[in-house]
Every structure is written in structure tokens, then in C-alpha cells.
Amino acid sequence: MMKTDKIVEMGHPDCSCFGSLPYTRDYCITCGICSSSCPVSGVDGFDPRKVVRMVSFGMREEIVGSRWPWICTMCGKCENACPMDIDIPGIIRKIRSMRDRDHVPGILHKGLDTAIQTGNNLGLPQEDFTFILKDVGAEIAEEPGFENFSVPIDKMDANILTTIHNKLVNTHTDDLKHWWKIFYAAGEDWTVPSINWEGTNWGLFTGDDDRMKIMVGRIVENMERLQAKHLLWPE
Amino acid sequence: MEKFGTYTVFELLIKYIKEGRIKLDKTKVSVKAAYHDPCNYGRKAQKLFGHGFFEEPRWILDQCLEDWVDLYPAKMGQFCCGGGGGTLVTGYDEERIFYGRKKMEQIREAGVTMIVVPCHSCHGQLNALKKRYEMEDLQIKYLWELVSDIMVLP
Numbered sequence: 001m002m003k004t005d006k007i008v009e010m011g012h013p014d015c016s017c018f019g020s021l022p023y024t025r026d027y028c029i030t031c032g033i034c035s036s037s038c039p040v041s042g043v044d045g046f047d048p049r050k051v052v053r054m055v056s057f058g059m060r061e062e063i064v065g066s067r068w069p070w071i072c073t074m075c076g077k078c079e080n081a082c083p084m085d086i087d088i089p090g091i092i093r094k095i096r097s098m099r100d101r102d103h104v105p106g107i108l109h110k111g112l113d114t115a116i117q118t119g120n121n122l123g124l125p126q127e128d129f130t131f132i133l134k135d136v137g138a139e140i141a142e143e144p145g146f147e148n149f150s151v152p153i154d155k156m157d158a159n160i161l162t163t164i165h166n167k168l169v170n171t172h173t174d175d176l177k178h179w180w181k182i183f184y185a186a187g188e189d190w191t192v193p194s195i196n197w198e199g200t201n202w203g204l205f206t207g208d209d210d211r212m213k214i215m216v217g218r219i220v221e222n223m224e225r226l227q228a229k230h231l232l233w234p235e
Numbered sequence: 236m237e238k239f240g241t242y243t244v245f246e247l248l249i250k251y252i253k254e255g256r257i258k259l260d261k262t263k264v265s266v267k268a269a270y271h272d273p274c275n276y277g278r279k280a281q282k283l284f285g286h287g288f289f290e291e292p293r294w295i296l297d298q299c300l301e302d303w304v305d306l307y308p309a310k311m312g313q314f315c316c317g318g319g320g321g322t323l324v325t326g327y328d329e330e331r332i333f334y335g336r337k338k339m340e341q342i343r344e345a346g347v348t349m350i351v352v353p354c355h356s357c358h359g360q361l362n363a364l365k366k367r368y369e370m371e372d373l374q375i376k377y378l379w380e381l382v383s384d385i386m387v388l389p
Contacts, residue, residue, distance in 0.1 A: 039314055040334045071330040073322050075274040075315030076282060089279070092320075106325035145388035160242070165355050178383040182248075185386050186256040200355075205321030223239045230240040232247060234379075235355055 015058040018094060027084045028052045034078035034088060040071055048078040048088050055091055060098070069095040070105050097207025104206050112202040112211055119218070120198040121166045130194050132169045136176050140184075149184050154226060155191035161228035162192055163199030163219060165235045179234065190232075193222040199235030243276075244353055245291035248382055252298055259298055263385040266374070268303040269347040270296055271338070271361070272313040273354035281311065292353055292378060299381050303351070306341045314338050318360025335364040342373065353378040 028049070035047035046068040054063045063069070074089035082088065101109050111121040118124070130153055137151035152158065160183075168176045183190045196218040203212030223231055242250070251257045270292055272278070281287030289310045296303050306313065317334030325331075338361070342350055350373060352358050361375045376384075 039317065039337045040330065043330050043333060067327065070325050071322065071327050071334070073274070073315050073317060073320035073331075073334070075319055076278045077274075077312075077315065079282070080278055080311055105327065106321075108321050108324055111324065160247075167355065167359070175377065175380070178377060178380040181383045182251065182257060182379060182386065185388060186251045188256075202321060220238075228239060230242055232242050232244070234244050 013057040015056055017058055017060045018055050018091075026056050027086055028056060029084055031083065033081045033083065034086075037077050037081040038072075039077070040073075043071055044068065046071060048072070051091060051095070052086060052088060055095075063095055064098045067105065069099075093207045095207075096205070097209070099207075101206075101208075108202050108206050109208075112206060112208065115198055115202070116211055116214060119196040121200060121202065122170055124166075124169060126194055129169060129197065132173060133176075133192060136173050137180070140177055140180060146181065146184060149180070151180065152191045154194050155189075157227050158189050158191035158229070160188060160190040160230050160232050161223055161226060162190060162232040163235060164192060164197045165199045191226060191228060193226060196222055199233055201235075243288065243291075244379060245276075245288050245295065248295050248379065249291060252295070257382070258387045258389070259382065259385050260387045261299065261301055261385065264300060264349075264381070266302075266348045267346065268296070268300055268349035268351055268376070269306050269342060269345045270303065270309075271306065271316065271342075271350055271352045271357060272309055273352065273357050274313075274315050274319050276353060277313060278311050287311065292351075295378060295382070296351060299385055304345055304347065306345055308341075314341060316357045316360045316364070318356045318363075323356055323359055331360065332364065332367050335360060336368070339364050339368040339370060343370070348372060349374040349376055351376045351378055351381055 030049065032049050035041045035049045038048050041047040044067065051063060051068060069092045072092050074092050076089050078088045079086065114123045115121045133151045133153060137149060140146050141149040201212055201215045203209065203215060252259065272289065276288040278287060314337045316338045317331045322331045350361060352361065352375065358375055358377060365371060365373045
């Protein structure tokens with residue numbers, strides 16, 4: 001019979017620091033299917049099963065300080081494969097939210113900060129934004145069949161209000177044209193707000209619910225201010 | 236009480252096509268294409284809202300292209316491109332390029348020269364990936380860009 005040399009006394013791991021959500025309980029059966037399904041398993045020692053175990057063991061400092069939660073894209077492939085239906089993307093986002101805001105990697109938090117202060121991730125002033133829109137609109141009007149095209153900025157009572165991804169008024173202005181041409185061809189009554197037009201919401205990625213809600217609230221404000229009937233939020 | 240309605244990009248494009256408000260000419264694009272399911276429109280929408288947008292974009296592709304295929308795996312089992320969740324701007328670029336290798340294998344296996352996406356993050360990531368995986372000839376196309384490209388004006 002196999003002899004056990006030593007029994008490690010684990011006690012009762014305390015995962016309460018991760019909140020009272022169901023996933024913090026020990027539902028994980030440690031099968032490892034999540035890790036096998038994950039395209040980024042193995043990078044920097046990361047795999048989803050380890051993250052779930054660390055949460056179960058209450059290893060807050062280690063996991064919050066690690067860059068694992070930030071190389072995961074929260075794509076949900078692991079969750080879809082999990083036989084216990086553990087919300088691993090939710091765990092990751094929760095861990096991200098616990099990171100000190102000054103240590104959120106890259107420009108994610110800084111961009112959100114700028115958006116909260118100025119209305120968009122770039123800090124682009126209103127007059128520059130409307131200049132870019134009109135400029136791109138004038139380019140469309142030069143194309144055959146689009147002679148009467150113009151960009152309806154802050155139009156009241158439009159059927160559709162659309163948000164704008166910041167990269168489309170930064171490095172990819174030509175990509176503004178696809179939807180605009182479709183609106184024109186379809187005879188749509190549409191508008192773009194001149195303020196708080198940002199369609200991305202980086203609070204979703206950093207786990208910052210408060211700021212995420214502020215950004216969403218501003219879009220609702222635009223809908224109410226301009227009395228638009230439908231929202232298109234292509235981001 | 237609802238103060239206003241919403242459209243997803245799919246619903247609006249389908250509405251325009253079905254109501255005949257835009258006319259499409261399938262002969263304008265003759266390349267073989269594939270569709271990439273973004274995580275948030277597909278698997279995550281299915282989990283969060285009970286409806287993943289899988290069939291809507293495929294119906295639109297049917298109106299746009301003679302020759303398009305699904306990647307394997309697709310829909311609930313698809314692979315993320317590696318550009319989601321804010322990873323495009325975390326600075327961990329090597330990691331996300333490595334992450335995307337499976338997506339590029341899928342696309343290569345499908346033998347297509349165009350990949351259609353309805354997501355800004357996927358679009359950016361796929362453009363970064365094609366440079367690194369020597370697939371420079373692959374066209375990365377927004378779904379609405381494809382529609383706009385083949386639109387016939389009255």
C-alpha cells in the first residue's frame with residue numbers, strides 16, 4: 001500500500017477577497033479543459049485553470065499583480081468548454097478591476113481617464129472633430145452618385161444616432177465612409193453627436209464599472225438631447 | 236419604459252437589404268471569403284443575452300458573395316483573434332500576436348483571400364497578424380465595408 005510521507009495541511013482557503021460571486025466557491029473540478037481550449041495557454045506560464053485555482057485559494061496579491069489577466073482577451077472559449085459552467089471571463093474582469101488604476105497596463109486606463117475628462121479617448125476637441133467629419137463628408141460628395149452628401153451633425157429628431165470609434169477620426173478616416181455611404185443610399189435620416197461621440201468604452205476592459213456607466217450615460221444623454229429614435233453603436 | 240430603440244449593425248443592414256433600400260451586386264466581388272465570428276457578437280452575446288449573432292451576418296454574406304465559407308471551428312467554438320478585451324492597447328504585443336496564430340491557421344486552412352469581420356478590434360488585430368504571419372495578400376474587410384463596396388446606386 002502506498003505510504004504518504006507528509007500531509008500538507010491547507011486549512012480553509014479564504015477567497016472572500018474576490019467577492020461573493022458563485023465562481024469564488026470551489027466548483028472547479030480541475031479537469032483542465034479550459035487550459036486546453038485557450039489559445040494563449042502557456043504564455044508567461046498562464047493558463048485559465050491556474051487562475052481559477054488561485055482565486056479559490058484566495059491568492060489575491062499574486063493574481064492581481066500578475067499580467068495573466070491582461071494577456072487573456074476574455075473571449076469565453078474556456079467558459080464555453082467548462083463542464084462546470086464557471087464564468088472564467090468574469091473572474092478575469094473582476095481581477096482586472098482589483099488592479100491599482102495607476103498600474104493598469106498600456107493606455108487602457110489613461111485613455112478612459114481622457115474620455116471621462118474630454119468626452120473621447122483621444123482628447124479631440126469638438127471643433128477638430130466636426131472639422132474631420134465635414135472634411136471626410138466633402139470627400140464623399142466628390143464621388144459619383146454622392147453629390148448631395150453631407151454629414152448631419154447634431155441633427156434633431158433623426159431616426160438613427162450613431163457613435164464613432166475614435167480610430168476612425170484618428171488614423172482610419174476612410175473607414176468612416178462605409179456606413180455613411182450606406183446611410184446615403186438607403187435614404188436614412190441619421191446624425192452624429194458633436195460631443196461625447198466616443199463609441200469605445202474601456203471601462204469594460206479595465207473592470208471599471210463606475211466609469212463604464214458614465215460613458216454609457218453620456219450616449220443616453222445624446223439620444224435625449226437630440227431626440228433620436230434609434231441608436232446604432234457599431235463599436 | 237424604453238425611450239429609444241436600438242439597432243445592431245446586422246439588424247440595420249438586413250433591414251435596408253430586405254426593404255430594398257439598398258441594392259447589392261454580387262458580381263462586384265469575386266474572391267473567396269470567410270467570416271470571422273467576433274467573441275462579443277457571438278459566444279459572449281449568446282451567454283449574456285441568450286442570443287449570439289451567428290445567422291444574421293451569414294445571411295448578409297449570402298447577399299454579398301457567391302463564394303464564402305465558414306472557418307472551422309466557427310460560431311460558439313470559434314477562436315478569438317487575440318485582439319479583444321483591450322489587448323490591442325495593453326502593450327503586450329508579442330503575446331497577442333502569438334495568441335492570434337490559431338486564427339491565422341484557420342484562415343490559411345480555409346484557403347480564402349478575404350476575411351470579413353464586423354468588429355473594429357478584430358479588424359485591427361487581423362491586420363497586425365497578417366503582416367507577422369506572411370499573409371499580406373489577405374484582405375481584411377468590415378462587413379459594412381463589403382456592403383458599401385458592392386452597393387449599386389439608383
